[in-house]
Amino acid sequence: MADFTEALKASGEYSLADVRLELTDDLAIFHARLCGPVNTKVWARAWISDDSQTLSEAATDELTAGDIISLAVTIPSNLLSDGTGVAAMRIESAPLQTEHVLTKPLRFQHGRLLEPD
Numbered sequence: 001m002a003d004f005t006e007a008l009k010a011s012g013e014y015s016l017a018d019v020r021l022e023l024t025d026d027l028a029i030f031h032a033r034l035c036g037p038v039n040t041k042v043w044a045r046a047w048i049s050d051d052s053q054t055l056s057e058a059a060t061d062e063l064t065a066g067d068i069i070s071l072a073v074t075i076p077s078n079l080l081s082d083g084t085g086v087a088a089m090r091i092e093s094a095p096l097q098t099e100h101v102l103t104k105p106l107r108f109q110h111g112r113l114l115e116p117d
Contacts, residue, residue, distance in 0.1 A: 036065030
């Protein structure tokens, strides 16, 4: 699958690294390392959206910069049947204080992920 692209460039001190997406029958599992100043607190969110709204989301509790995480997000059934969407992940320096966002397009047909065009 194609790499993630930056929807919001890293702020400088905070960023996501080693991001990858694992797909099961109905889950998108986001894996990443949360980068920031040593011993600072960070938060992360991952979601699946379509053109108009967030369809499914997961978030962490408070973590420490340097932690490696996995967040599981349910893939909505309407997207799995025949649909397109976006997988996205962000790091926050405080709750809802976004510092870096990465996205990846998703396209499903009959429950199967298709490679991007």
